Amino acid sequence: MKIRALTLTTVLIGSIALAGCGSGSGGSGEKKSGRLKLGFIYATTTQNPFQEMAYGAKAAANVDGNVTLNASAPTGVNGPVQVQLLRSAIRSSPDGIGLQALAPDLFVRPLVQADESDIPTVAVDAPPPPGTKTNLFVGNSNTEVGRALGEELIKKIPPGTKGEVVIGNAIPGLGLLEQRIQGLSAVIKKERPELVIKGPFDSKSEPTDNYNAWNSIVKANPKAIAYLGVGAQDGVSLPLIQKQTGRKFLAGSCDLDPAALKAVKDGSLFALSSPEHWLKGYVAISLLIQAKREGKKLPEGWWNPGTLVVNSGNIDDVMKRQANEESRNAYFKALAEKQVGNPGQYLKPLNQAN
Known part of the structure; x- marks a missing residue:
């Protein structure tokens, strides 16, 4: 691994x-x-x-x-x-x-x-x-967790690309999640300055609330090329929204929820950044x-x-571990x-x- x-x-x-x-x-x-x-x-x-x-x-x-x-x-x-x-x-x-x-x-x-x-x-x-x-x-280091997710994102977006990237925060005001957002945003701004960052929006932390929040966020920002969460449940909700709507977009998150790991395996998440x-x-x-x-x-x-980055290169090993x-x-x-x-x-x- x-x-x-x-x-x-x-x-x-x-x-x-x-x-x-x-x-x-x-x-x-x-x-x-x-x-x-x-x-x-x-x-x-x-x-x-x-x-x-x-x-x-x-x-x-x-x-x-x-x-x-x-x-x-x-x-x-x-x-x-x-x-x-x-x-x-x-x-x-x-x-x-x-x-x-x-x-x-x-x-x-x-x-x-x-x-x-x-x-x-x-x-x-x-x-x-x-x-x-x-x-x-x-x-x-939650700043490093965010940076790692950002570095995975820019691998998927060619230099010079224009568009919107939407960020969600499951618990606004929680310092460790804000540190992840700071690290994530810093990479995007430096490496892909043409992108417009929207948010962070409140994506809620509990499973049902998180899904409903992301469903509203995605509908309100239909032109975004990527939706990124910094909490565990974000990596569950975003792939589910893709499946239910038929839309395809870049999605990434943090932590290792079993459903999120499956989403990395099937490609509906490009990566997870694990603390x-x-x-x-x-x-x-x-x-x-x-x-x-x-x-x-x-x-x-x-x-x-x-910190551990989980992507298509090591997902099988991580799923076996988990x-x-x-x-x-x-x-x-x-x-x-x-x-x-x-x-x-x-x-x-x-x-x-x-």
């Missing part, structure tokens, strides 16, 4: 419990050899990026073999519910918590509470909010485990696990071990995260 994230009573919580055997106690600076109780709190069970991170977190817990990992999320993005899940994890997961949040500022107080309880925390996918002592962020979410979940939980087992502090800074949890684990085993074993190659100062 060529490699270059309601009310509490009404939400269904996805959870993973991995129980081991043994006992032991530990704290800051003390090795712990018994069972660890860890948490992984993520944004929603309904979208592929967040599912991928949970798969990676589960795999890291399984490698240790003596971990209870409680991974939970709302069914649908719901910040207040996720805050309650984090507060619950503070009570049930004293050995460490990984947090993937789409609205990090909502989590300042519970993250401070975790620190006051001597529970280490790792921010996953989005940097930790100011005002906390969470000093480790495991997440890719490699599985690795983020794996690295975060693995580092929490390592710190507890060795009695060391967590490393500090920005840990960037990298077939199920076992295939993911088998593919990522060596890469994940290499990353966790060589922190100096992946860590940068936290303020450099982009």
